[in-house]
Amino acid sequence: MSVSNLKVAVIGANGKVGRFLLTQLKNDTKHFSTPLAVVRSKEQQNFFKNEFGINASLTSIEHSSVKELAAALKGYDAVVFTAGAGGKGLERIFTVDLDGCVKTVEACEQLGIKRLIVVSAIKAEDRSFWWNMEGLRDYYIAKRAADHDVRNSKLDYTILQPGFLQEGKGTGLVQPLDRIEEKKDSYKIEREDVASAIVQCLLHPETTSRKTIELANGDQPIETFIKSL
Numbered sequence: 028m029s030v031s032n033l034k035v036a037v038i039g040a041n042g043k044v045g046r047f048l049l050t051q052l053k054n055d056t057k058h059f060s061t062p063l064a065v066v067r068s069k070e071q072q073n074f075f076k077n078e079f080g081i082n083a084s085l086t087s088i089e090h091s092s093v094k095e096l097a098a099a100l101k102g103y104d105a106v107v108f109t110a111g112a113g114g115k116g117l118e119r120i121f122t123v124d125l126d127g128c129v130k131t132v133e134a135c136e137q138l139g140i141k142r143l144i145v146v147s148a149i150k151a152e153d154r155s156f157w158w159n160m161e162g163l164r165d166y167y168i169a170k171r172a173a174d175h176d177v178r179n180s181k182l183d184y185t186i187l188q189p190g191f192l193q194e195g196k197g198t199g200l201v202q203p204l205d206r207i208e209e210k211k212d213s214y215k216i217e218r219e220d221v222a223s224a225i226v227q228c229l230l231h232p233e234t235t236s237r238k239t240i241e242l243a244n245g246d247q248p249i250e251t252f253i254k255s256l
């Protein structure tokens with residue numbers, strides 16, 4: 028299946044992964060139409076519209092209803108959820124990481140948008156991995172519950188579960204899943220590589236739909252990795 032003119036909406040667009048992703052989507056005019064940045068302030072909306080040169084919707088996933096969110100996403104073919112409360116504040120973790128994701132699923136279902144990519148976190152399913160992690164238990168409870176809601180939907184979802192996000196330049200490489208345990212002492216990945224993996228998922232729904240995929244730095248080109256799933 029070949030993808031062309033795909034219209035992608037990005038929730039969490041102003042975040043670090045979101046900005047890398049929108050740069051890649053904007054530059055790949057062979058496969059993608061002008062993307063939509065879903066942001067939560069007027070300044071961010073102005074930036075994406077006037078300086079970045081793409082579409083932008085001022086829609087806080089925390090404060091908007093599913094109907095309002097659906098109105099923002101209408102007309103798009105695929106949605107990426109990469110928003111987050113930054114791991115802090117129980118209420119915001121609930122309303123952004125958990126209910127923001129759940130509302131996104133509901134909005135996609137209302138609109139008939141089948142394709143949803145969600146950025147979760149590594150080993151979200153495995154309580155023994157995160158239960159005793161300083162300051163991260165609430166965050167992981169929310170991520171795990173959001174993942175379950177996504178999996179229980181009828182959407183063509185892909186849940187990406189990256190390791191701890193790094194600021195460095197993208198390597199273009201990730202760890203094959205049959206060797207991911209080699210990284211267990213410290214799962215890490217550059218944010219730019221997460222963005223590249225999202226793009227490859229959008230380009231290859233045939234290998235990534237209805238799957239949960241762990242991401243860590245490694246030695247396999249991201250495109251090869253995604254195509255081999």
Ligand SMILES: NC(=O)c1ccc[n+]([C@@H]2O[C@H](COP(=O)([O-])OP(=O)(O)OC[C@H]3O[C@@H](n4cnc5c(N)ncnc54)[C@H](OP(=O)(O)O)[C@@H]3O)[C@@H](O)[C@H]2O)c1
Pocket residue numbers: 038039040041042043044045065066067068086087088089090108109110111112113114123146147148149188189190191192193218
């Ligand atoms: N940090 C890690 O090591 C790690 C590891 C695995 C997975 N993750 C996940 O990876 C994802 C992306 O990470 P990142 O580094 O790009 O995070 P980030 O830079 O904090 O970006 C998150 C974005 O979500 C936006 N957001 C927050 N509340 C919102 C709301 N109510 N409505 C709309 N947007 C809202 C933020 O807006 P503002 O720009 O206005 O703040 C921000 O732009 C997150 O889901 C995170 O949980 C992180």
